[in-house]
Amino acid sequence: MSFKSLGLSEPLLKAIAKKGYETPSPIQTKAIPPILEGKDVLASAQTGTGKTAGFTLPLLYLLSEHPKEKYRPIRALILTPTRELAAQVYANVKEYGEFLNLRSAVIFGGVNQNPQVAAIRQGIDILVATPGRLLDLENQGALSLKRVEIFVLDEADRMLDMGFLRDIERVMNLMPSKRQNLMFSATFSKDIKKLAYSILKNPVQVDATPENTAVEIIEQRVYRVAKNKKTELIIKLISEGNWKQVLVFTRTKHGANKLCKKMVNAGITASAIHGNKSQGARTKALADFKRGTTRVLVATDIAARGLDIPLLPHVINFELPNISEDYVHRIGRTGRAGASGEAISLVSADETTYLQSIEKLTGLQIPVEIVEGFEPDPNASTEPIKQGQNRSKRQPRNSNSSSRKSNSGSHRNDNRNRNRRRNTNRR
Missing domain, CATH: 3.40.50.300 (P-loop containing nucleotide triphosphate hydrolases)
Known part of the structure; x- marks a missing residue:
């Protein structure tokens, strides 16, 4: 053909x-x-x-x-x-x-x-x-x-x-x-x-392909790690691997900024991209990343669908997404147009449920590794991350109190729509 x-x-x-x-x-x-x-x-x-x-x-x-x-x-x-x-x-x-x-x-x-x-x-x-x-x-x-x-x-x-x-x-x-x-x-x-x-x-x-499956050419891997050692581990992987272009996903905007700052302090050029950044800042960060001026781009899921980076070799989930389908879109930033790619997820104990949901969705059992010195905490709870769950369900801060108390799904959608129209610059 x-x-x-x-x-x-x-x-x-x-x-x-x-x-x-x-x-x-x-x-x-x-x-x-x-x-x-x-x-x-x-x-x-x-x-x-x-x-x-x-x-x-x-x-x-x-x-x-x-x-x-x-x-x-x-x-x-x-x-x-x-x-x-x-x-x-x-x-x-x-x-x-x-x-x-x-x-x-x-x-x-x-x-x-x-x-x-x-x-x-x-x-x-x-x-x-x-x-x-x-x-x-x-x-x-x-x-x-x-x-x-x-x-x-x-x-x-x-x-x-x-x-x-x-x-x-x-x-x-x-x-x-x-x-x-x-x-x-x-x-x-x-x-x-x-x-x-x-x-x-x-x-x-x-x-063209089964729903919710990851591109086969992408090599997927999970590192089980203690939650408080994630930052050290990701810096170690990027530095010792001498990776030149890495897209990293966090669950929150604050988390993206925090991780970006720590990478810069460790001598790794990095920029953050998320909804609170101006369009000019987002455009510049992406351009620098594509050009190779910046080694690491730290992003929230707002970037999971819209980034087209030719031959991107590495995607890292610093935190697993709350929504399993978002995992597919995140790692889909690599392995594009037939090129090979590597997708790594740093998984702490409280993300176990998220990992199980992702494996069920994709029909894959992702290989697991543990790096010496970064072992997961055997006493840590495997309960899902409460903070992330609450954030995903929380109403916009400027929604009225009665809207926040409503349990109606359609009512929540109405509130989100009104909030977006007040803040069109975030689109």
């Missing part, structure tokens, strides 16, 4: 060849044909398997084949949960569409909206956006979605995790009912499938 045999146009084939790709990945082989036929598609694929190109290439083909008006209305909308993912998708759109007469733009919060509005007013065919900034600019009258022909919901499971259901519903109501819908994600829970079938019409379901 070749890209040409999929029915893509010469300008697209030229752009693909320029990037050095020769053979389509399984998700691209399965998803591109039905999209080109104009069908709705529900696609599940592991992160790092070419999912973005799986919808970007056929989308560009369809738009380039149809006549364009002198004034370019937004004809395709790609909705993503995070700024980093929006920027990554936009970069792919630009690269693959290099030899096509199509215009595109990306919008997200945390930065000045004026350049984004100016780009839209010049007329664009494709808009990549996060929900908050999209709804904000639409409410200001800066953009219209009334001419959208193709709608892509990327990383839909993450959308729900972040409480964007209401925003998605609002966006749906702003577009014409007659359109092509595509939903791509690495995982699909029952809630996601329920959402999918409320959006998609007679969809073709594409499963």
Whole structure:
């Protein structure tokens, strides 16, 4: 199978060849044909398997084949949960569409909206956006979605995790009912499938890989360690291994800052990236990391879906995620596009339950090692981390007291949505 045999146009084939790709990945082989036929598609694929190109290439083909008006209305909308993912998708759109007469733009919060509005007013065919900034600019009258022909919901499971259901519903109501819908994600829970079938019409379901499995080429390993020795161990592994590019995940923003500071004190160049950082700081940290100026990037799960770092060799879970599916996305930052990668998890006694959940989800028994001098505490409790659990369920600090006391799941979602709209710069 070749890209040409999929029915893509010469300008697209030229752009693909320029990037050095020769053979389509399984998700691209399965998803591109039905999209080109104009069908709705529900696609599940592991992160790092070419999912973005799986919808970007056929989308560009369809738009380039149809006549364009002198004034370019937004004809395709790609909705993503995070700024980093929006920027990554936009970069792919630009690269693959290099030899096509199509215009595109990306919008997200945390930065000045004026350049984004100016780009839209010049007329664009494709808009990549996060929900908050999209709804904000639409409410200001800066953009219209009334001419959208193709709608892509990327990383839909993450959308729900972040409480964007209401925003998605609002966006749906702003577009014409007659359109092509595509939903791509690495995982699909029952809630996601329920959402999918409320959006998609007679969809073709594409499963390139089993749900919630990790890329096979990634070498996974667990180090059992005492909780208070984690920082020393991770510094030892990075220093003695002479690792030059390491992505480290923590559970909290405070934890990311604290670990980053300790690494710098140990002589390891490091930066932190999380929701409390400005977009400028996040962009600079990621750029320095890709360039090799910074050896270690310490991140929270906000970065798990949106970071595209070619040939990233090492991912370390300094703390295991509360949500098992997030483990798949974290380690999926390595082993991308067929490259090898290593994923290491530092697991203390109180994370035992999280590890068991991850192994059940992935169907794997991850090899365990113990480093001399960093042995786990045999007397430590294996009860799940209370602080992390409470944090994941805690209401936003500026929610009213009655909302915090409510046990209603939908009520909690409403509070999160109101809080996000007050703080759009965090998207």
